[in-house]
Amino acid sequence: MPEPARELLSAAEAARRLGVKPETLYAYVSRGLLRRRRSPDGRRSWFEPAEVERLAGRSRQPSGQRARLLGIESSITSIEGDRYRYRGVDATELARDRRFEEVAHWLWTGEAGGEGGWRAEERAVAVGRAAQAVLPADTLPLERLRVIAAAMATVDELRLQLDPAAVVAAGQSLIAGMVACLPDAAPGGPAVSIAERLWRKLTPADPDPPLLRALDAALVLLADHELAASTVAARAAASVRADPYAVVCAGLAVASGTLHAGASLDIEALLAEARRPERGARAVGERLRRGERIRGFGHAVYQTGDPRAAFLLERLREAAAAAPGGAPAERLAVAEAVLEAAANRRLAAPNVDFALATLASMAGMIAGAGEAIFVVARSAGWLAHALEEYERGRPIRPRASYTGPEPAPEEQEDRRGDRSDQAPG
Numbered sequence: 199m200p201e202p203a204r205e206l207l208s209a210a211e212a213a214r215r216l217g218v219k220p221e222t223l224y225a226y227v228s229r230g231l232l233r234r235r236r237s238p239d240g241r242r243s244w245f246e247p248a249e250v251e252r253l254a255g256r257s258r259q260p261s262g263q264r265a266r267l268l269g270i271e272s273s274i275t276s277i278e279g280d281r282y283r284y285r286g287v288d289a290t291e292l293a294r295d296r297r298f299e300e301v302a303h304w305l306w307t308g309e310a311g312g313e314g315g316w317r318a319e320e321r322a323v324a325v326g327r328a329a330q331a332v333l334p335a336d337t338l339p340l341e342r343l344r345v346i347a348a349a350m351a352t353v354d355e356l357r358l359q360l361d362p363a364a365v366v367a368a369g370q371s372l373i374a375g376m377v378a379c380l381p382d383a384a385p386g387g388p389a390v391s392i393a394e395r396l397w398r399k400l401t402p403a404d405p406d407p408p409l410l411r412a413l414d415a416a417l418v419l420l421a422d423h424e425l426a427a428s429t430v431a432a433r434a435a436a437s438v439r440a441d442p443y444a445v446v447c448a449g450l451a452v453a454s455g456t457l458h459a460g461a462s463l464d465i466e467a468l469l470a471e472a473r474r475p476e477r478g479a480r481a482v483g484e485r486l487r488r489g490e491r492i493r494g495f496g497h498a499v500y501q502t503g504d505p506r507a508a509f510l511l512e513r514l515r516e517a518a519a520a521a522p523g524g525a526p527a528e529r530l531a532v533a534e535a536v537l538e539a540a541a542n543r544r545l546a547a548p549n550v551d552f553a554l555a556t557l558a559s560m561a562g563m564i565a566g567a568g569e570a571i572f573v574v575a576r577s578a579g580w581l582a583h584a585l586e587e588y589e590r591g592r593p594i595r596p597r598a599s600y601t602g603p604e605p606a607p608e609e610q611e612d613r614r615g616d617r618s619d620q621a622p623g
Contacts, residue, residue, distance in 0.1 A: 206244040206245065207246075208242070208244060209224075209234075209245070211245075215251070217254075221273070221276075226253065228277040228424070232249055233245075233249060272424070272583065273586070274422055274582050274583060275289075275424045277423075280500050280501065280502050280504075282506075284304060284422065285304060285308055287304075289418065289505075290506070290509045293509060297392075297418075298421065298578070299313060301417075301578070302369070302370075302373070302421060302578035302582075305578055306362075306366050306585060315370045315371075316371075316373070322350045323350075323375055326349045328349075329345050330345045330379060338565065338569065339399075339400070340454055341454070343573055343574070347443055350372060350375050350376075350379075351444070354368065357441040362588075365581065368441075368443075372443060372446060376574060383400055383402045383564060384398060392574070396570070396571065396574060400564055401564065406517070406521075406526065408520050409514075409517050409557070409561050413557065413561070415509070416554060416557060419506040419575075420571065420572055420576055421578045422578070422579030423579070424499075427455070428458060428576065428580065429580060432445045432446070432449040433594060434594045436587035437587045437593045442584060445581060449573070453572065454569075462551045462554045465493055465552050465554075465555035465568070468492075468494075468555075469536065471484075472535065472536060475535040478534075478535025478536045478538065479535065479539040479542070481536065481539075492540060494548055495546045495547065495548055495549060495552065497546075497550075504548070504550050507548045507550045507553040511556065514560060518560070529559045532559070533556040533559065551568070554572065555568050558571075
């Protein structure tokens, strides 16, 4: 293979100039801080010296100016181009044939397993159910889950035991308990997987095997996504040794923002407004006329399309094809009409929030189901990041770039005087 022009830097040279590990170098690439050129065979990467030097110069700035480039090293999820991997394994490949429980265990430990132990103690479930039962009947699932997680923490006397095995056990119990404490949408017998248990909390419809598999795949795809805002909050909590329940509560609080997990709720409403395929374009047009943003399209990380959306929408199309003419197929047709209208208006490709809302619509789920699926899945990722922070044992403490008013002239004079008084003779 011909060597590149001499002025380009190899990955090793670029990492050395930046003073970082190769993993961090590629994290800079995934976040858009650094561009790279690939060799024709795709096996090697090359970098512009000027760009590397610019980034190195920013990292040498005083700490207050450096805060926005705060980097957190992690071995959990990597995003490169339009692909993302859990511990080096393509997440969409895992979603094809792995259950959520297996993938959560993989994120936590880097090892296979995780099929057993997904049960909450009866006392924790009783407390969680009682806490959310007093909420208004129209409370959305995400708001119930915030109450449930906090209530369950009160009866776990060992929650501050933070060795890896204890955190994994707490994670399995917490996620299982969060689902168990939600109100039942329909009666049913014992459910084995987290996906099946969650199905029965979110929809009165009987489990549809293809859609149930799509739900499990959605849980896998949403389990982690590198340093999303809620994950940064969860890591910050864990870095000061907050317990696993507090970590998940921190993540839940941030995920409840309308620019995070709440996006799927808006898309659920859009699909409900459309109702029929022939109204898809009108529903999109009416929102645009009102000056409203059409949620569910485009993503800050992916340039050509969210791989999670592409994978999940394909599974949903397969599920509809397995039962043509049924309600799921009719509801998918509405989503397809919205997608067509969005494409005609040159909107970006759909993201996972749109796919999640489509799943909720096809399965006849309750309002806010997409948010619930998101945070139940992402709890696994929050705890995986917490495990890294517990091992690291150092608080996360970024510095601010101060932009407020300067001190009064007399105060500056006082400070100079203080320094001169303390200076050696």
